[in-house]
Amino acid sequence: MKRASPFHLNKDVIMASSEAVEETKSSKKTAKKTAKASSKKKTTKKKTTTSKKKTAKKKTAKTTKKKTTKKRDLGDYSLVIVESPSKAKTIKKYLGKGYQVVASNGHIKDLPKSKLGVDIKENFQIDLVPITGKKDKIERIQELAKDATAIYLAPDMDREGEAIAHHLAEEIGKKKKMYRVVFNAVTKSAVNNAIENPTELNKSMYESQQTRRILDRLVGYKISPILWDKVQRGISAGRVQSVALRIIVEREDEINAFEPEQWFSIHGVCEKDAQKFEVKYYGESATKKTDLTEKDLVDKILSDVKGKSLDVIDVKKKERKQNPTPPFTTSKLQQEAANKLGFTAKRTMMTAQKLYEGIQLTEHGMQGLITYMRTDSVRTAPEAMGALREFILDKYGKDYLSVEPIEYKKKGSSKVQDAHEAIRPTNLAFTPDSVRGDLEPDQQKLYELIWNKFISSQMSQAIIDQTTVMMEREGHFFKANGSIIKFPGFRTVYLEAAAEKRSRKGGDDEDDNDAGEVKSGLLPVINTGESFTPIEGPTEQEHWTSPPPRFNEASLVKSLEEFGIGRPSTYAAIISNIQDRGYVEKTENRFLPTELGIVVCRMLVESFPNVMDIKFTAGVEELLDQIEDGTIKYKKVLKEFWKEFEVTLEKAKEEMKNLKKQLIPTGINCLKCEDGEYHIKWGRNGQFFACSNYPDCNSTQDFKKHLDGSYEILPKNWFHDNCPNCQKRLEVKKGKYGRFVRCEDYPQCDTTLPYTLDITCPECNVGKFAEKKSRYGKIFYGCSNYPNCENASWTKPYVQDCPSCGYGIMGFKETKRDGKHLECAKCKFKLEWEQTKYGKEELEKQRQEEEALKGSH
Numbered sequence: 001m002k003r004a005s006p007f008h009l010n011k012d013v014i015m016a017s018s019e020a021v022e023e024t025k026s027s028k029k030t031a032k033k034t035a036k037a038s039s040k041k042k043t044t045k046k047k048t049t050t051s052k053k054k055t056a057k058k059k060t061a062k063t064t065k066k067k068t069t070k071k072r073d074l075g076d077y078s079l080v081i082v083e084s085p086s087k088a089k090t091i092k093k094y095l096g097k098g099y100q101v102v103a104s105n106g107h108i109k110d111l112p113k114s115k116l117g118v119d120i121k122e123n124f125q126i127d128l129v130p131i132t133g134k135k136d137k138i139e140r141i142q143e144l145a146k147d148a149t150a151i152y153l154a155p156d157m158d159r160e161g162e163a164i165a166h167h168l169a170e171e172i173g174k175k176k177k178m179y180r181v182v183f184n185a186v187t188k189s190a191v192n193n194a195i196e197n198p199t200e201l202n203k204s205m206y207e208s209q210q211t212r213r214i215l216d217r218l219v220g221y222k223i224s225p226i227l228w229d230k231v232q233r234g235i236s237a238g239r240v241q242s243v244a245l246r247i248i249v250e251r252e253d254e255i256n257a258f259e260p261e262q263w264f265s266i267h268g269v270c271e272k273d274a275q276k277f278e279v280k281y282y283g284e285s286a287t288k289k290t291d292l293t294e295k296d297l298v299d300k301i302l303s304d305v306k307g308k309s310l311d312v313i314d315v316k317k318k319e320r321k322q323n324p325t326p327p328f329t330t331s332k333l334q335q336e337a338a339n340k341l342g343f344t345a346k347r348t349m350m351t352a353q354k355l356y357e358g359i360q361l362t363e364h365g366m367q368g369l370i371t372y373m374r375t376d377s378v379r380t381a382p383e384a385m386g387a388l389r390e391f392i393l394d395k396y397g398k399d400y401l402s403v404e405p406i407e408y409k410k411k412g413s414s415k416v417q418d419a420h421e422a423i424r425p426t427n428l429a430f431t432p433d434s435v436r437g438d439l440e441p442d443q444q445k446l447y448e449l450i451w452n453k454f455i456s457s458q459m460s461q462a463i464i465d466q467t468t469v470m471m472e473r474e475g476h477f478f479k480a481n482g483s484i485i486k487f488p489g490f491r492t493v494y495l496e497a498a499a500e501k502r503s504r505k506g507g508d509d510e511d512d513n514d515a516g517e518v519k520s521g522l523l524p525v526i527n528t529g530e531s532f533t534p535i536e537g538p539t540e541q542e543h544w545t546s547p548p549p550r551f552n553e554a555s556l557v558k559s560l561e562e563f564g565i566g567r568p569s570t571y572a573a574i575i576s577n578i579q580d581r582g583y584v585e586k587t588e589n590r591f592l593p594t595e596l597g598i599v600v601c602r603m604l605v606e607s608f609p610n611v612m613d614i615k616f617t618a619g620v621e622e623l624l625d626q627i628e629d630g631t632i633k634y635k636k637v638l639k640e641f642w643k644e645f646e647v648t649l650e651k652a653k654e655e656m657k658n659l660k661k662q663l664i665p666t667g668i669n670c671l672k673c674e675d676g677e678y679h680i681k682w683g684r685n686g687q688f689f690a691c692s693n694y695p696d697c698n699s700t701q702d703f704k705k706h707l708d709g710s711y712e713i714l715p716k717n718w719f720h721d722n723c724p725n726c727q728k729r730l731e732v733k734k735g736k737y738g739r740f741v742r743c744e745d746y747p748q749c750d751t752t753l754p755y756t757l758d759i760t761c762p763e764c765n766v767g768k769f770a771e772k773k774s775r776y777g778k779i780f781y782g783c784s785n786y787p788n789c790e791n792a793s794w795t796k797p798y799v800q801d802c803p804s805c806g807y808g809i810m811g812f813k814e815t816k817r818d819g820k821h822l823e824c825a826k827c828k829f830k831l832e833w834e835q836t837k838y839g840k841e842e843l844e845k846q847r848q849e850e851e852a853l854k855g856s857h
Contacts, residue, residue, distance in 0.1 A: 079148035090358030186368025258547035268537035310471035324490035326378035326408035327422035330568030338554035345572035459490035482523030564618030672699035764789035804829035
């Protein structure tokens with residue numbers, strides 16, 4: 001059967017057309033042949049032009065039709081506005097037809113960058129302007145809002161989210177039905193429930209956010225120009241970040257002022273039934289510990305007990321119960337992710353945000369996997385509690401479920417964000433194993449951490465048997481401790497990092513040590529009256545007290561929380577800010593204040609004691625809480641702050657030291673000219689010695705100031721190559737973008753080169769590895785022969801033949817799992833640091849330093 005033609009033409013028309021064609025063919029046959037070649041181009045061009053016109057017409061008609069259809073197809077719809085595109089996609093799937101979901105991509109308005117934006121004389125009126133690049137987004141939202149039957153403002157449920165909701169309402173106008181909706185989790189039930197039970201905009205919460213923003217702007221925009229004038233341009237101050245800097249600087253002061261003290265411990269090893277156990281000296285009394293600080297007493301004890309048996313005078317057995325801990329709050333999540341996973345606060349929050357907004361699962365589509373990740377609360381919703389207890393019962397059994405539901409309460413008086421639940425999985429059907437493969441590595445690790453913490457929170461107690469054995473000889477008392485996990489309870493699933501660390505040191509867990517070694521934490525059955533002659537020792541061990549450690553990510557977050565500086569949701573931003581401004585550097589995962597950070601901190605503490613006061617900063621957070629509660633007016637808070645701040649500001653402008661003009665004589669003679677004296681000057685990279693005869697003498701030196709006030713000229717850091725222009729030495733200097741090298745004869749010779757390692761690139765055998773900074777401030781090493789050679793590495797390269805593939809370069813890495821090691825850039829083979837010549841040299845240097853320290857004491 002022939003397929004029917006889509007065209008239905010009149011028969012007479014077809015016949016007439018055929019006749020006309022035949023006539024044309026007969027009469028113009030010859031002419032057509034002659035003109036064929038000459039008209040070919042013209043005909044083609046005409047056809048193309050005609051074709052283009054037809055296509056353009058069709059396209060225009062199609063576009064018009066499409067636009068009309070789109071507008072008509074939308075029909076009656078409600079508009080939902082959220083913060084992020086990924087969340088918008090997830091929510092659209094849940095709500096389906098009848099809803100349009102659009103993302104604001106965070107804040108749409110803010111104070112202008114070019115000016116203060118706060119009119120203090122007009123009762124702190126603020127000038128909010130669209131954020132750069134957000135104009136099109138605002139117009140799109142306004143266009144969708146015009147035809148919407150209802151508008152649901154659904155940014156996040158914190159203060160910043162409330163501010164975004166208010167800004168959206170201002171831009172849309174109040175002609176439409178407008179509602180505020182919040183949900184603790186991006187799940188179908190939570191979203192639908194929020195839409196069915198909308199609330200109104202929270203003015204008090206918005207005023208609290210406004211107050212915080214205005215205070216931050218006043219401090220930043222009023223103090224920073226003073227620092228530009230007195231120190232250097234481009235640096236800044238912040239209401240919260242400057243106080244965080246103060247905590248780090250004061251810890252560094254404690255470390256520098258610390259004087260180590262010597263102490264001793266005495267250890268021995270006993271054995272029973274082929275099981276070895278350790279005994280430690282306790283004291284001169286069975287009831288009071290004696291600190292061993294005198295070498296004479298240590299020698300006497302060792303002399304009294306050497307070669308003699310230790311009599312067991314007391315054995316105490318005690319059953320200890322260990323309770324589970326609550327699900328994560330924001331700060332606890334940041335701390336545990338830092339300790340267990342090595343995540344920064346910023347990395348933790350970015351990963352958690354993705355888990356909250358939604359992940360595309362293979363079998364379930366887009367799903368929000370965790371509840372809202374900015375919370376101070378430790379509570380769990382009743383329905384989630386029920387589901388959790390049922391899950392534990394099914395998976396682990398009755399013995400592992402707590403007898404009664406455990407209701408956790410937040411310690412302290414803080415109430416901020418306590419209306420939200422703790423961070424937990426949204427659905428226990430999405431186990432970590434079931435979503436493996438759908439999550440990125442960071443997401444998988446963090447999800448498992450959140451999952452395990454939540455599951456363990458309603459499990460039974462762990463039961464630990466603890467045994468303490470007291471021994472005595474010649475009036476000297478020794479102790480042996482041991483513990484065994486009788487019932488693991490919640491520890492089956494989760495153990496916090498601090499407890500985990502204690503266990504590794506020999507607290508609670510059994511260790512899988514090799515046979516014959518002393519098993520930490522384990523004891524054989526020992527009875528009163530028995531005697532043991534040590535098979536090893538007792539011998540002394542010498543120790544030195546240690547200074548307080550520098551902050552790492554976890555301990556800094558913990559301190560910020562304890563001091564009440566900022567909020568958990570802002571910790572990541574605070575830590576990033578002080579690093580970005582060059583006030584703090586991260587060395588071996590510890591925060592170290594730079595010279596610039598120390599100087600700026602001291603100047604701010606001296607000139608702005610209130611702003612830099614930890615208690616004052618914590619007090620501001622409490623005032624923000626009160627504004628949110630509606631118990632205090634925000635304008636009153638701003639007026640009281642400005643009244644005192646204005647006076648301090650004017651005083652600082654006049655009295656703050658001007659480091660740019662400051663010249664401090666040192667009494668140290670110039671090393672270059674005959675009659676010059678070194679003065680301390682301040683440059684863009686900190687303090688340095690400069691000759692008083694400048695510009696006739698351009699001698700400069702780096703120095704170190706000792707606690708007693710004396711100065712030490714630091715030796716020059718000479719580069720491994722000479723200046724290519726004048727052949728003089730090149731000096732390693734530190735600049736804004738990292739290290740660089742400069743001719744020692746500067747400014748007579750202005751040669752400046754990138755800092756390179758004395759390692760030839762194995763790829764091109766021409767360039768050397770240059771130390772560079774990425775756009776985000778991270779150090780990497782790239783071939784100096786770039787762009788001819790693009791070889792680069794994020795890890796510092798070392799000359800070391802790979803034992804596996806023979807490649808001549810390996811990169812230095814340090815991880816919790818593998819410790820310090822070198823890793824091959826090609827085959828990823830790992831070599832322990834101690835096995836390399838560099839590791840051996842480092843150990844030898846440490847040994848020499850320890851010997852020198854002992855000698856000095």
